[in-house]
Amino acid sequence: MAETVIRLFNGGLTTQPPLSLYIHLPWCVKKCPYCDFNSHAAQTLPEAAYIDALLLDLERALPDIWGRKIHTVFFGGGTPSLFSADGIDRILTGVRALTQLMPGAETTLEANPGTVEADKFAGFREAGVTRVSLGIQSFNPRHLQALGRIHDDSEARRAAELAATHFDTFNLDLMFALPGQTLAEALADIDTALSFEPPHLSAYHLTLEPNTPFGHAAPPNLPDDDLAADMQMAIESRLNEAGMQHYETSAYARPHHASRHNLNYWQFGDYLGIGAGAHSKLSFHDRIIRQMRTKYPQQYLNAIKAGTHIADARTLTRDDLPFEFMMNALRLNEGVPAALFEARTGLPLIVCAAALEHARGRGLLETDASRLKPTLQGQRFLNDLLALFLAA
Incomplete structure (x- = not known):
């Protein structure tokens, strides 16, 4: 897609911000009823063909990032842990060959408890993954069932144990204000998570998104706003007592374990997104652009071959930039200089x-x-x- 260049700045950018790489793996076992991410349930994965497409996507993007070092890598989805360890290794080998990936770069992979086992985690670590983010959501079997998750509470505990065994840093993703959840149940999830001594924990308020089953077809009965606010404050207090810093709206970390990849987003850094539906934000001397890849996996695979995989590209205007910057930076509780x-x-x-x-x-x-x-x-x-x- 052709891009219209608009001259934005009086002096332009004197330095480019840090650059991250986001890799979207769009498949999952089952689409959750609250999820509005670009994810697609699939019985089989075209893993080899998709990796071919990812590496071609990256190769074609090189002129936009030429000479720049990549500070962090993030595999998001979907459920990236559905891919084999060999597949993840092949992707990261390609990234190292094509780009200037910094030594010691944080490399995160999202995983769901129902899709991991010890050998797979060991393989991910050997491939170069340094951090996993586990989509636990809850340790309560009733709430897991209400959320449509494919794992049960015992699988959630087992996955957390594996993450703690194989990775020096990992994240446990939890949600609160779940259907029928009480304050005591929300805190019980936090206490169970803390028992695995996670270096990082995310606690998200469940929201009903349009175009999801929860958002329109079958909205569940959620805690009211006052109870949800009580949960949020109680969770923050419990995690602070446990020595975790509440550094971003939904993120808590022990010292030196904040997500470097997400910090780059929040500090309005740059990122190249490859894969179906992936988004990019890239800075040049005289402009900042946003891009989106073709969304649906099969269309993306076809578009890559034709070189038509950029579905949308736009240059941010002077009027866009204040909100775009603040929307990220003010999520950080300590803000930015x-x-x-x-x-x-x-x-x-x-x-x-x-x-x-x-x-x-x-x-x-x-x-x-x-x-x-x-x-x-x-x-x-x-x-x-x-x-x-x-x-x-």
Whole structure:
């Protein structure tokens, strides 16, 4: 798809931000009723053909990232752990051959408890994966069934044990405000997760997304807003007591175990996304572009061969950039240095002066001019804070 280049900046970007690589593996065993990700249930995987397509996608993207080092790699899905360890090894071997992958780069792979065993985790580690993110969601069998998960509570515990055995750092993904969930049950999930001593834990509020069975066809009975807020605060308190820092809206980590890949997103870094439906954000001297690959797997495989796999490409305008930057940076509880705005967008921070003044006046943003940091109120009402920058 042809891209229209719009000159954005007065001076342009003087340095490019760190670059990450996102690799989308779109298949799963079963589509969960709450999921709105680009994932597709499949009985068999065209693993070899898809890896061929991924490596060709990466090769064709090289002119956009020429000379740049890749700091982190993330395999997302779908359920990447459905792929064989040999397949993951082949992808990472190709990445090393085609790009400047930094030594010691954080390489994360998402996994679901129903799709892993000891040999597979050992194989992923040998291939170069340094971190796994396990989609536990809950350790309660009733809630797992309500969420349509393919694993049970014993498989969830076993997967967490394997992650702790094979990886120095790993993440456990949990959800709260589940159908029929009580505050005690939400905290019981947290306590069970903590028993595996995870270096990182994500706790997401279940939301009903449009175009999902939960969102329109069969909405479940969820805890009300007050109970959900009580759960969120109780979870934060329990995890803080356990020595985990609440560093991002839904993320908690022990020292030195924050997700480096996700931090790059939140600090408005760059990322190249390859695979069906993958998104990219890439910075050049005079522009920042966003891209999206063809969404459906078979269409992506066909489009790669024809060189038509970029389904959408657009250049961010001056009006886009304040909100785009703040939407990421203000998810971080400690915020970012104020100087990062100009470094990442090429625009002077003064373009946000009115929004910043309004946010500070409403008690949503700290008054320290050297830092863009949400207050506790700003963290609790993040959408209200971000809305101020839509008209910046």
